[in-house]
Amino acid sequence: MRVATWNVNSLNARLERVLEWLAANGPDVLLVQETKLRDEAFPSSAFADLGYEGAHVGQGQWNGVAVVSRVGLDEVVRGLSDGEARLVGATCGGLRVYSCYVPNGRALDDPHYAYKLAWLEELRGLLAARDRSVPVLIGGDFNVAPADRDVWDPGALEGMTHVSGPERRALEALEATGLVDAVRCVHPDEPCFTWWDYRGGAFHRGWGMRIDLVYLDAALAPRVRAAYVDRDARKGTKPSDHAPVVVELDL
């Protein structure tokens, strides 16, 4: 089973690249974030042409998440209590998957930061109460770099969101429900950045962060055959500012 997660920064702007990537890489499940679409505008037929069905939770201008699967799509759940389109769950081929788009936080003294921490805590509650008889995978844009090795220059980010103690502790609390970071199972020390700012030539300078993560049920850790970032997808014409993260599991 191959599962990928990708913040596409507008599925409308990125549709051609996403379809090309799906055809070339053949994931069984793709978790999508920042579709920026209303549900009525979700391009179901374009995915169907490639053999995929999709479950989308959208709100229009901002946010928007989806699960796209070619191995079944059942028991869809939508959102947390905040009413924003930031979480969708589904059961695909015996795996319980979630696509999540964690609030950005904006700045440590911004109300959005408190909202981010509350959102992560509600997500932790959902995961803590999960059905333990079905293996779970949650992937998405967590807008938190778990450790200093996940950013290009920790010193440059002091006092900013994405690296603060409370955000990192919130991720650790998610893991403590019985999850492992799939990429770190295979690549414990490499940076494995997933996001580079569009500005300032950040991609070519190597100024990136690892904020797109895949957490797996700890029981699946021995089943991870590969886990990697498709950095090439950040190159070329009209890229997203995020690259996909791919996890291959022997189920």
Add this chain to the structure above:
DNA sequence: ATGTCCCAACTTTTGGGA
């Protein structure tokens, strides 16, 4: 310190968000 991209709208330019 911010050089880009994407969206909406009192739309051909600006403001919000990332």
